Amino acid sequence: MKKDIYLLLADSLKDSLKELGLFAGIKEELYLDVPSDMRYGDLSSNAAMKLASVLKKSPRQVAAEIVEKLKTKLDKPGLEGCIKEVKVEGAGFINFFLSNDYFYAQLKQILEKGADYFKSDIGKGLPVLLEFVSANPTGSLSVAHARQAAVGDILANVLTCLGYKVTREYYLNDEGNQINILGKSVGLRIKELAGEKIEFPEDHYQGEYIYDIAKAAKERNIKADELGEFAAGYILDIIKKELTAFGVDFDVWYSQKSLREKGRIEKVFARLEKKGFLYKSDGALWFKSTEFGDDKDRVVIKSDGSHTYLAPDIAYHEDKYKRGFKMLINLWGPDHHGYINRLKASVAALGEDPQSLHILIVQLATIFRAGKVVHMSTRRGQYITLQEVLDEVGRDAARYFFIMRKVSSHLDFDLEVAKKQTPENPVFYVQYAHARISNILKNAPVHIKYSDVDLSLLKEKEEICLAKKIYQFRDTLNACLKTLDPYALTCYLAELSEAFHKFYDLHRVLGTDNALTAARLALIRAAQIAIAAGLDLAGVTRPEKM
RNA sequence: GCCCCUGUAGCGCAAUGGAUAGCGCAUCAGCCUCCGAAGCUGGUGGUACAGGUUCGACUCCUGUCAGGGGCACCA
Numbered sequence: 280m281k282k283d284i285y286l287l288l289a290d291s292l293k294d295s296l297k298e299l300g301l302f303a304g305i306k307e308e309l310y311l312d313v314p315s316d317m318r319y320g321d322l323s324s325n326a327a328m329k330l331a332s333v334l335k336k337s338p339r340q341v342a343a344e345i346v347e348k349l350k351t352k353l354d355k356p357g358l359e360g361c362i363k364e365v366k367v368e369g370a371g372f373i374n375f376f377l378s379n380d381y382f383y384a385q386l387k388q389i390l391e392k393g394a395d396y397f398k399s400d401i402g403k404g405l406p407v408l409l410e411f412v413s414a415n416p417t418g419s420l421s422v423a424h425a426r427q428a429a430v431g432d433i434l435a436n437v438l439t440c441l442g443y444k445v446t447r448e449y450y451l452n453d454e455g456n457q458i459n460i461l462g463k464s465v466g467l468r469i470k471e472l473a474g475e476k477i478e479f480p481e482d483h484y485q486g487e488y489i490y491d492i493a494k495a496a497k498e499r500n501i502k503a504d505e506l507g508e509f510a511a512g513y514i515l516d517i518i519k520k521e522l523t524a525f526g527v528d529f530d531v532w533y534s535q536k537s538l539r540e541k542g543r544i545e546k547v548f549a550r551l552e553k554k555g556f557l558y559k560s561d562g563a564l565w566f567k568s569t570e571f572g573d574d575k576d577r578v579v580i581k582s583d584g585s586h587t588y589l590a591p592d593i594a595y596h597e598d599k600y601k602r603g604f605k606m607l608i609n610l611w612g613p614d615h616h617g618y619i620n621r622l623k624a625s626v627a628a629l630g631e632d633p634q635s636l637h638i639l640i641v642q643l644a645t646i647f648r649a650g651k652v653v654h655m656s657t658r659r660g661q662y663i664t665l666q667e668v669l670d671e672v673g674r675d676a677a678r679y680f681f682i683m684r685k686v687s688s689h690l691d692f693d694l695e696v697a698k699k700q701t702p703e704n705p706v707f708y709v710q711y712a713h714a715r716i717s718n719i720l721k722n723a724p725v726h727i728k729y730s731d732v733d734l735s736l737l738k739e740k741e742e743i744c745l746a747k748k749i750y751q752f753r754d755t756l757n758a759c760l761k762t763l764d765p766y767a768l769t770c771y772l773a774e775l776s777e778a779f780h781k782f783y784d785l786h787r788v789l790g791t792d793n794a795l796t797a798a799r800l801a802l803i804r805a806a807q808i809a810i811a812a813g814l815d816l817a818g819v820t821r822p823e824k825m
Numbered sequence: 826g827c828c829c830c831u832g833u834a835g836c837g838c839a840a841u842g843g844a845u846a847g848c849g850c851a852u853c854a855g856c857c858u859c860c861g862a863a864g865c866u867g868g869u870g871g872u873a874c875a876g877g878u879u880c881g882a883c884u885c886c887u888g889u890c891a892g893g894g895g896c897a898c899c900a
Contacts, residue, residue: 581898
């Protein structure tokens with residue numbers, strides 16, 4: 280694969296610093312960056328400023344010395360003709376201006392390869408297990424799960440695009456206390472439907488759907504001690520339908536029950552016991568998680584003999600590694616943040632590198648309806664479900680909205696806004712750009728052979744801006760990888776669409792100059808490829824017309 | 826009490842420690858005989874507070890204040 284200009288330039292910069300005897304002074308891994316504003320060039324380095332205080336020289340002077348060395352290294356293979364100018368600007372930034380020819384060449388490649396142009400092999404096929412949603416099968420998916428579903432699915436798409444081998448997994452809590460209570464809830468409703476007077480405890484599942492399950496269970500004569508399992512299966516079917524409607528498909532549904540049935544929990548306990556990380560106290564079995572940075576040791580078997588949630592989870596994560604995954608990503612709700620240390624401790628105790636386990640807390644989405652907060656309570660069965668959001672705003676808006684903020688930030692989701700087909704709704708701004716391009720391409724007079732087009736006719740500021748923005752899609756994908764957060768995708772799509780709309784407004788694509796028309800058609804086709812690739816990753820449709 | 830997230834323009838949000846802090850809504854003023862005006866251009870208006878680290882802080886650290894979420898031998 281052809282080396283990226285970023286890497287080539289970074290190498291040249293590094294060599295220059297070495298020759299000047301300065302390289303040791305650079306501590307940060309990154310000293311070459313895409314500046315926020317294009318007037319500061321296409322790539323920028325702050326190396327001189329980092330070094331100035333050590334050298335006790337002015338940053339601009341250091342920058343000038345680096346640039347002098349660097350200038351002799353800009354004609355090596357892959358770089359020749361790519362750099363138009365290197366300037367020392369501001370407090371001591373070294374700014375690199377790439378030539379238009381470089382961007383024309385990139386556009387050609389995009390037109391040739393299509394969306395594949397944006398793929399990379401950074402991941403080198405590393406097996407990644409992305410576990411998300413994992414909601415208990417005790418009710419429909421809530422909005423909190425919906426956000427995790429959108430983030431997880433889109434993150435998986437991005438990582439796949441970057442060459443990782445991603446498995447999407449749903450961990451199914453198909454046994455334990457919650458399932459028992461679920462079964463009891465259904466049992467009571469059956470009695471109630473038969474005319475018996477019942478008392479329905481506060482901690483039981485109050486939702487209307489329990490009646491539906493009760494009716495189904497009665498029809499099939501399900502035994503009382505099998506009601507929990509039956510209800511969980513019934514609800515799981517609903518969850519699966521909801522996720523499919525949302526465009527989220529899992530590769531693996533991992534059963535917690537299967538861990539116990541295979542004796543995996545005992546096996547992992549034996550392993551920890553042998554290493555001396557378990558001890559008995561107050562009739563319970565404890566895991567010495569404090570040895571690995573947790574604030575207190577954790578119970579794994581309660582004094583009544585039953586497991587805590589942590590017990591199967593240790594076995595589960597052991598199994599993730601046993602299945603050959605090198606990178607684990609867990610998306611959890613904010614109610615689990617206290618759980619991070621003990622799970623990382625477990626992984627460390629098993630001899631795995633806790634750094635390979637990435638736990639992302641996906642903050643809650645607060646649902647508004649016409650500016651009013653909608654409160655949620657699973658137990659009372661009064662909450663907005665994923666399905667309701669989908670019915671109300673559609674899949675496109677829902678998926679897009681849920682990743683529009685950083686996963687670590689709270690998200691306000693107003694159903695009324697997401698429903699609107701106006702610019703207030705950002706997903707339409709992007710889709711509109713795509714549809715507009717489709718329309719122009721449809722009206723193009725003749726079929727254009729993109730390989731023959733003279734792109735050097737693209738000289739207007741808006742044309743160059745658009746070309747650069749298209750190219751920057753790669754940076755966006757890398758940013759998503761670095762943060763394990765797909766939200767940068769929405770920012771990029773908005774910026775790319777804006778660059779297109781600005782170009783469109785000032786310059787006519789279909790004109791009398793055939794060569795220029797061809798060049799502009801090629802440009803907007805490349806823009807469309809990038810928008811489509813972004814929308815595909817987000818799992819949002821890309822309409823030809825709206 | 827302890828932990829996590831968040832305080833940026835009237836509202837909703839951006840800004841890998843970097844250059845003149847950006848965008849949408851709202852509001853005011855403009856732009857369609859011409860490829861889709863679901864668009865574009867311009868105006869108004871902002872970093873909660875107090876210290877610290879740094880050549881440089883919206884960003885990192887400490888404290889204060891405010892909002893949201895969470896604390897278990899529940900899952």
